[in-house]
Amino acid sequence: MSVEDVARAAQVAQVVCDADDEVLFHEERVQRGAHPFAYPALRALRNRAAVRVPGLGVVVSDAATARAVLLDTEGFSKVGPGSPAELWTPVLGPSVLLNMEGAEHAALRRTLAPLFTPSSVRALTATRSARLDGLAEQLLAGERVDLVPVVGEMAGSLICHLVGLGDTGDAVREQLRRAQEIVGLVRLHRRGLTRSQVARARTVLDELSEPARAAYRDGGTDTVPGRMRELGLSEREAMGAVGAFVLTGTETVQSFVPRLVAIAHDAGVLDRLLASATTDRWRGRVVEEALRTAVPTPVMLRSVTAEREVAGVRVRPGDRVVVVTISCCRGAGPFDPSVDSAPAVRQLWFGAGPHFCLGMPLAMAQIDSVLAALAPVAAAGRSVHVVRRTVARRVLIPAYRELVVTA
Ligand code: HEM
Numbered sequence: 001m002s003v004e005d006v007a008r009a010a011q012v013a014q015v016v017c018d019a020d021d022e023v024l025f026h027e028e029r030v031q032r033g034a035h036p037f038a039y040p041a042l043r044a045l046r047n048r049a050a051v052r053v054p055g056l057g058v059v060v061s062d063a064a065t066a067r068a069v070l071l072d073t074e075g076f077s078k079v080g081p082g083s084p085a086e087l088w089t090p091v092l093g094p095s096v097l098l099n100m101e102g103a104e105h106a107a108l109r110r111t112l113a114p115l116f117t118p119s120s121v122r123a124l125t126a127t128r129s130a131r132l133d134g135l136a137e138q139l140l141a142g143e144r145v146d147l148v149p150v151v152g153e154m155a156g157s158l159i160c161h162l163v164g165l166g167d168t169g170d171a172v173r174e175q176l177r178r179a180q181e182i183v184g185l186v187r188l189h190r191r192g193l194t195r196s197q198v199a200r201a202r203t204v205l206d207e208l209s210e211p212a213r214a215a216y217r218d219g220g221t222d223t224v225p226g227r228m229r230e231l232g233l234s235e236r237e238a239m240g241a242v243g244a245f246v247l248t249g250t251e252t253v254q255s256f257v258p259r260l261v262a263i264a265h266d267a268g269v270l271d272r273l274l275a276s277a278t279t280d281r282w283r284g285r286v287v288e289e290a291l292r293t294a295v296p297t298p299v300m301l302r303s304v305t306a307e308r309e310v311a312g313v314r315v316r317p318g319d320r321v322v323v324v325t326i327s328c329c330r331g332a333g334p335f336d337p338s339v340d341s342a343p344a345v346r347q348l349w350f351g352a353g354p355h356f357c358l359g360m361p362l363a364m365a366q367i368d369s370v371l372a373a374l375a376p377v378a379a380a381g382r383s384v385h386v387v388r389r390t391v392a393r394r395v396l397i398p399a400y401r402e403l404v405v406t407a
Contacts, residue, residue: 022266023335026389027293030259031326033391034398035298042299046327049311057082057301057320058313061327063344065311069302069321070352077101078355080303082320086192087301091182091201093240095233097358098248109358111231112224115162118361124158125365131157132369136376139407144387146402147258147370152176155253155366162249162362163242164215164223165208178208179246183396191320208246209239249359252296255399256363257370260290262403265386267335274378278368285337287367291349293335296397298326300351325349382407 031039042059045051049062060066069076078099079085085099092099097108114120131153138145156172159165166172182201185193193201216225216238224245225238264270269286276283304319315321325348332345350357357363377384388404 023263023293026262026266027259030294030391030398030400031298033393034395036394039298039398042322042324043327045324046331050313052313053322057322058310058315060310060321060323061331062311063328063331063342063348066300066323066325066328066348067344067352069310069323070300070355072308073101073354075304075306075308076302076321077305078302080305081318082191082301083303084301086303087186088244090193090198091205091240092243093237095228095237096241096244098244098355101354105354108228108231108233109354111227112358115222115224115227116358116361118365121362121365124161124362125369132373135373136380136407139374139377139384139405140380140382142406144404144406146404147261148254148400148402151257151366151370152250152254154369155250155257158362158366159246159249162224163209163245164212164225165242165246166211176246176250178204179243179250180395182243183247183251184394186396205239205243209242212239212242245359249362251395251397251399252359253363253366255397256291256294256296257367258400258403259294259296260287260367261370261374261384261405262386262389262400263290263293263335265384269337271378271383274371274375274384278372282337283371285340287364288341288347289335289337292329292332292341292345294398295326295329295349297349298398299324377407380407 042061045053045059046061048059049065050058050060052058060069077083079101083099085094088096089099094100095104095108097105097112100108131150135145135150153172156176160172181204185197185201212223212225213235215223216229216235218226219229220226221230224241225235228238228241229235261270264273264286273283273286300323302321302323304315304321305317307317308315310321329345329348332342333339347356347360350360350363374384384405384407386403387406388402390401392399392401
């Protein structure tokens with residue numbers, strides 16, 4: 001290798017390194033804006049595969065250990081002390097997937113699965129992404145566009161349709177505001193909601209799900225409540241699930257898609273991403289790497305149901321395990337679409353095992369829709385630039401409050 005080759009290699013490495021610094025700089029701001037104390041505290045433990053933190057639980061920061069926990073359904077559960085069920089069952093009722101286990105959980109997933117096949121979600125996103133129409137035209141005409149409300153309305157409209165809520169612009173905005181009110185009550189360091197928070201959340205949820213009762217009573221197969229009725233679940237249980245889907249399915253996408261655009265921009269790959277074909281493997285890797293870097297749901301909780309050892313830490317029934325997904329995923333190194341993720345990390349941002357994200361195909365279809373809506377800008381030979389961004393403060397799902405782009 002000549003001196004010039006070494007200098008050139010160092011230059012390339014510097015560009016990659018600078019891009020990565022830029023990606024992480026902004027992502028850190030997003031995370032710290034949402035959780036100014038819990039995030040740095042949990043990240044400080046990132047070099048320990050598992051460690052017991054009094055008052056919090058056993059904190060897991062290693063991908064292989066996390067995957068082992070999520071796959072061990074005899075030893076770890078989403079029901080029990082310190083689990084998501086403790087947080088959500090008082091508000092949503094007992095039958096909303098994320099607080100179920102065993103045969104009932106599997107039966108409900110099977111019943112809902114047809115709503116989330118790649119072809120179902122493609123059809124749904126194709127007809128319900130009206131807010132994206134004209135996005136490229138606006139940008140090419142020189143307008144500045146804040147992507148956060150654009151993505152929020154698309155994600156909200158799809159979920160509202162899926163659960164039988166009104167999906168006109170105003171109705172969607174109202175549903176999202178209410179869902180955010182409920183999610184906003186949750187803090188990472190608290191195990192549950194106070195009695196008055198539960199009462200408030202139930203009132204909000206009752207109002208939110210009211211329009212979905214018709215979908216349950218009609219019993220059609222194209223909505224979540226209709227399919228739950230088919231399975232013999234009560235109207236009350238179905239209305240809980242309406243809330244659960246609005247909570248899980250909107251903020252995650254609203255958080256991630258603007259961050260994907262920002263990460264690709266900060267890494268210097270946004271133009272190539274927008275010009276790439278949907279079948280391009282590199283494009284898929286960019287989206288995966290952005291998911292691995294952003295990790296829209298930064299932690300997963302489990303309650304211990306049988307004695308186990310978690311990376312050398314003994315756990316007993318009643319203990320809580322806090323899987324810090326963000327540390328597990330970030331441990332695989334900086335954003336780099338040219339290197340495949342290690343098997344333990346692959347798709348961990350969508351979970352693993354029986355609770356693996358049901359909405360993943362819908363999330364991926366929405367990501368494709370937004371990239372497709374921005375693609376004409378690249379096709380016209382123009383670049384998309386992020387010109388202003390503000391992080392959302394004290395929210396459960398880290399996100400930008402605004403991400404303004406121009407062409
Ligand atoms: C980028 C977007 C998304 C991310 C990163 C994400 C992430 C996750 C993760 C990590 C889990 C597993 C939690 C655990 O095991 O404790 C999960 C479960 C779930 N997600 Fe998603 N999600 C996303 C979008 C969506 C969408 C659009 C929906 C829409 C309907 C959805 C519905 C669900 C449901 C219903 C579950 C519970 C599944 C079960 O317990 O069986 N998610 N998600």
